[in-house]
Structure formats: structure tokens, C-alpha cells
Amino acid sequence: MIRQILQIIGVVSLTAGAVLFILNEPSSSDKNELISLSAENTKLKQQLTETKEALADAQQTSRSDNTTFHSEKETDSSQVDETKDPITKMILTLSRGDTSKDASDSLERSGIIKSSNEFERYLDDNGLSGKIQIGKHEVDSTMSFAALAKELTTVKQ
Structure with a gap:
């Protein structure tokens, strides 16, 4: 008897979890924000790459001029x-x-x-x-x- 009750509770819990998961799908505004953040992330990665390249060029120039930062x-x-x-x-x-x-x-x-x-x-x-x-x-x-x-x-x- 207790075993059947625990099985029913388990099935109900799994079902409730699945329903909540399905109903808690992101809204369209959340999706748009996610897309916007993804685009911004891609742009920032590109800027980081360009900055790294500029830094490498500056360091190379600095070495050839025999100068350092301080x-x-x-x-x-x-x-x-x-x-x-x-x-x-x-x-x-x-x-x-x-x-x-x-x-x-x-x-x-x-x-x-x-x-x-x-x-x-x-x-x-x-x-x-x-x-x-x-x-x-x-x-x-x-x-x-x-x-x-x-x-x-x-x-x-």
C-alpha cells in the first residue's frame, strides 16, 4: 500500500515537473533578448580579437623601438x-x-x-x-x- 502511494507520488511529481518545464518556455521577449545578447557577445569577441591584434602590433613596435610601458x-x-x-x-x-x-x-x-x-x-x-x-x-x-x-x-x- 505504501509502495503504491509512493509510486503515485513519484508519477505525479514527474508529470508536474514536465508540465512546468513545458509551460515555462521562454517568452518571445526573452528570446529576442537572448538573440540580442548573443549578437552583442559576438561583437565583443570580435572587438577583443581586434584589440589583441592591436596590442600585439604595439608590443612589436615597442620592442623594435627598444621602449617599454614605464x-x-x-x-x-x-x-x-x-x-x-x-x-x-x-x-x-x-x-x-x-x-x-x-x-x-x-x-x-x-x-x-x-x-x-x-x-x-x-x-x-x-x-x-x-x-x-x-x-x-x-x-x-x-x-x-x-x-x-x-x-x-x-x-x-
């Missing part, structure tokens, strides 16, 4: 040796709010240091990470971590 970078051609990496010089401009992590990342992107994490660790180990000074700092790829840290913690006018 710095002016140049290669000292008078000291280039075919067997060694060229010496990279740059002016690193730090602004209010820039952190030692920002400086480290910029130095790595510019080729001044090989690892921003290692330089950041050096600054932390020596209590210098909070002492980075705003201004324009002249640095090059021949400088040691100690020399870079000294330059970046020196007040500039």
Missing part, C-alpha cells in the same frame, strides 16, 4: 660583444604608489635583471622593499642587485 630603454652599441649579451640601459621612472614589486617587474621586462622574484627577495631580505623612491633612476644590465637597490632607494629630484 621606461625608456636603449642598448649601448659601443659595448656590444658578439659573444656576450648586449648591455641594456634604461631610465626607470617610479611614480607615487609604485611598489618594489612594480620596479622589479619593470626591470625584468626591460632585461635589466633575469628574475623579478629574486630581486624582490633581495630587497625583502635587506629591508629595502619599502624604501623605493619615486623619480627617474638610471640603471643598466651590468648592475648588481646591491647597486640596483642603492639606485632605487636613493631620493631623486
